[in-house]
Amino acid sequence: xxxxxxxxxxxxxxxxxxxxxxxxxxxxxxxxxxxxxxxxxxxxxxxxxxxxxxxxxxxxxxxxxxxxx
Numbered sequence: 042x043x044x045x046x047x048x049x050x051x052x053x054x055x056x057x058x059x060x061x062x063x064x065x066x067x068x069x070x071x072x073x074x075x076x077x078x079x080x081x082x083x084x085x086x087x088x089x090x091x092x093x094x095x096x097x098x099x100x101x102x103x104x105x106x107x108x109x110x
Contacts, residue, residue, distance in 0.1 A: 045095060050088040057081045057089035064093060 047064075051057040061079045068075045077096030083089055 043094075044092045047091045047093075050084065050090050052088065054081060054083075054089050057091055061091045061093075064091060 047060070049060075051060065058081055061081050064076060065079050075096060076093035079091065079093040081089055081091055
């Protein structure tokens with residue numbers, strides 16, 4: 042599996058970290074697929090970016106919804 046690099050670069054590490062945390066929580070574009078690994082990297086010019094490895098598919102637990110099993 043290959044890294045997927047987000048096209049946006051950030052001025053500081055805090056902004057990139059916030060975007061990475063949002064990516065961990067919501068997945069890529071609010072899809073059903075959550076990334077296995079999310080990382081913040083630094084470019085040679087000093088800006089920061091986010092990359093991730095796509096991974097497992099998220100499925101809600103039936104019991105948490107209150108539906109009978």
